[in-house]
Amino acid sequence: MAGVVFGVTVAVLVLLLVGAVVVLRLYSLRVAGVPIILRYLPAEDEHGWRHGTLRYDDHELRYYRLSSVRLGPSWTLPRSGTEIVGRRAPHGTELDVIDTDMVIVHAVTPDGETELAFARDGLTAFQSWLESRPSPRRQR
Numbered sequence: 001m002a003g004v005v006f007g008v009t010v011a012v013l014v015l016l017l018v019g020a021v022v023v024l025r026l027y028s029l030r031v032a033g034v035p036i037i038l039r040y041l042p043a044e045d046e047h048g049w050r051h052g053t054l055r056y057d058d059h060e061l062r063y064y065r066l067s068s069v070r071l072g073p074s075w076t077l078p079r080s081g082t083e084i085v086g087r088r089a090p091h092g093t094e095l096d097v098i099d100t101d102m103v104i105v106h107a108v109t110p111d112g113e114t115e116l117a118f119a120r121d122g123l124t125a126f127q128s129w130l131e132s133r134p135s136p137r138r139q140r
Helices: 002-032 092-096 120-131
Strands: 034-041 050-056 060-065 075-078 083-088 103-109 112-118
Touching: 034 120, 050 120, 075 103, 083 120, 103 120, 112 120
Parallel strands: none
Antiparallel strands: 034 050, 034 112, 050 060, 060 075, 083 103, 103 112
16 A cells, blocks of 8 residues: 555656646746747748747757757757848748748758748847857958
8 A cells, every 4th residue: 555655656746847847948938038930941832830939049049849848959050150041921821820920031051951930020139140140250
């Protein structure tokens, strides 16, 4: 009998701990991040969009996927070597996932290509972050 009570107590404590970690992660991402929807390229037609939050650092951008319980970032984007090569409005079935007032930016990174959907203020922050990086000449 005592073994069953101990097992149930341990199971409840583990569930409470996991729940606390999930709640803490979601709360911290919503408070201190920029909302974004992104997809990795190449992607099929209008598929592959994922909701998440961005956090800026001096040298990289960290993307945290909202549907993940991973404590670290799901993806990182290096500041150096990243270029915006195009922008567009959402169309077709993308409008089921992305608001009409958002802008989709096509970016080329050292690791490949991606599309990021920003609200207008989020796009301004992203462009400012990229444009304010140190010049490659200055780093020599």
